[in-house]
Amino acid sequence: MSGKKATLTIGDKSLDLPVLSGTMGPDVIDVKDVLSNGYFTYDPGFMATSACESKITFIDGDKGILLHGGYPIEQLAEKSDYLETCYLLLNGELPNAAQKEDFVGRVMNHTMVHEQLQFFYRGFRRDAHPMAVMCGVVGALSAFYHDNLDINDAEHRRIAAIRLIAKMPTMAAMSYKYSAGQPFMYPRNDLGYAENFLHMMFATPCADYKVNPIVAKAMDRIFVLHADHEQNASTSTVRLTGSTGANPYACIAAGIAALWGPSHGGANEAVLKMLDEIGDVSKLDDFIERVKDKNDSTKLMGFGHRVYKNFDPRAKVMKQTCDEVLTALGIHDPQLELAMKLEEIALSDEYFVSRKLYPNVDFYSGIILKAIGIPTSMFTVIFALGRTPGWIAHWLEMHSAPYKISRPRQLYTGPVQRDFVPMDKR
Numbered sequence: 001m002s003g004k005k006a007t008l009t010i011g012d013k014s015l016d017l018p019v020l021s022g023t024m025g026p027d028v029i030d031v032k033d034v035l036s037n038g039y040f041t042y043d044p045g046f047m048a049t050s051a052c053e054s055k056i057t058f059i060d061g062d063k064g065i066l067l068h069g070g071y072p073i074e075q076l077a078e079k080s081d082y083l084e085t086c087y088l089l090l091n092g093e094l095p096n097a098a099q100k101e102d103f104v105g106r107v108m109n110h111t112m113v114h115e116q117l118q119f120f121y122r123g124f125r126r127d128a129h130p131m132a133v134m135c136g137v138v139g140a141l142s143a144f145y146h147d148n149l150d151i152n153d154a155e156h157r158r159i160a161a162i163r164l165i166a167k168m169p170t171m172a173a174m175s176y177k178y179s180a181g182q183p184f185m186y187p188r189n190d191l192g193y194a195e196n197f198l199h200m201m202f203a204t205p206c207a208d209y210k211v212n213p214i215v216a217k218a219m220d221r222i223f224v225l226h227a228d229h230e231q232n233a234s235t236s237t238v239r240l241t242g243s244t245g246a247n248p249y250a251c252i253a254a255g256i257a258a259l260w261g262p263s264h265g266g267a268n269e270a271v272l273k274m275l276d277e278i279g280d281v282s283k284l285d286d287f288i289e290r291v292k293d294k295n296d297s298t299k300l301m302g303f304g305h306r307v308y309k310n311f312d313p314r315a316k317v318m319k320q321t322c323d324e325v326l327t328a329l330g331i332h333d334p335q336l337e338l339a340m341k342l343e344e345i346a347l348s349d350e351y352f353v354s355r356k357l358y359p360n361v362d363f364y365s366g367i368i369l370k371a372i373g374i375p376t377s378m379f380t381v382i383f384a385l386g387r388t389p390g391w392i393a394h395w396l397e398m399h400s401a402p403y404k405i406s407r408p409r410q411l412y413t414g415p416v417q418r419d420f421v422p423m424d425k426r
């Protein structure tokens, strides 16, 4: 509590509402009391609503700040690695050496999926979108871990968290192998997390795949950059689903479904499709005109963000990583030039400047993923894999304290009560 209060006046009635202060960020008006006074609050799209209290991640959208457990994303991307970031999200602190070794060992111990799970893949058409497959198979994990999972038991919850972080790369790589018509590759627990994922993606039983350390490092950094982003659409979905007491694997499947949309995680795939469609630099001006035309639904994918209104700090690191990876691999990608030119035009155009639209994390990630050899349809799966510790950390946080089922209300604008009209009178 901040000691401050907000006063809401409706007609001749005044209502004092407590104002809450966090450790950082704007104060929050606690509007719970409006209900007992006969009102709901109205905020479509939750533009101004804090749906929960959280200690995991802080974002200042105006200043372009993203902190996990207080640590800036730029420092984590440069000095930490993905599993350490996972530990931080789950535990609120960086691990010491022994804690890290134990955590990495526990995660790598759980990488295999039940042999039966492969038959779920075989139920899909080979050309099924991997995100559709992921919604199905991750949800299906709940069938393997349900009756013996007590979500009220902290240790059970922690095991579910470890299993999800461990098995996501295996399930993601299987969704690719199935679409490519190649045999599934078992995980190799002697490899690092990102290395093992690349092994399961690109090795085959007849040809070993030597993981390029530059590629493994870039993959790990992409995972770090996606690890968490407080109450975004997919994380809020996981929390909302979890608030009913649902199985955690089903909750994460719900998060995957929410992430898939092009306004959220599906944007990385949409960016490459957009660059493909534009084709070359000579078409950029036409494209920008279409984006600005209110009668045209074309959007500049990878641009804009609900929270970042200055720059997305992840996009800065992503762009730098993109340059490093392409240089190190000796790849000259005309799409990178096209993306950079597009960014340059957009950043100096009044339409984008006045609406505070800047490149987001998805603008450059696709170009790196393409350089690594990841097919476009897998881009959002990579995002889902990277975001899993964030989803599960929020699910754990919610379950570690008393919580209520999430149940928003509405402003009803439909017909008032009326009597049923028999068919012959309609």
Ligand code: ACO
Pocket: 262, 263, 264, 265, 267, 291, 298, 299, 300, 301, 302, 303, 304, 305, 306, 307, 355, 357, 360, 361, 362
């Ligand atoms: N291209 C063109 N115009 C845009 C774009 C864009 N990418 N993004 C927003 N605008 C315009 C809107 O048309 C609107 O214009 P108006 O005021 O004239 O009506 C204005 O900017 C405000 O946009 P909103 O849609 O109200 O902003 P909101 O916060 O609701 O949406 C969103 C944010 C969904 C990310 C949006 O910017 C967008 O669709 N971007 C493209 C998709 C994308 O890259 N998504 C990834 C987001 S990051 C992530 O999930 C990891």
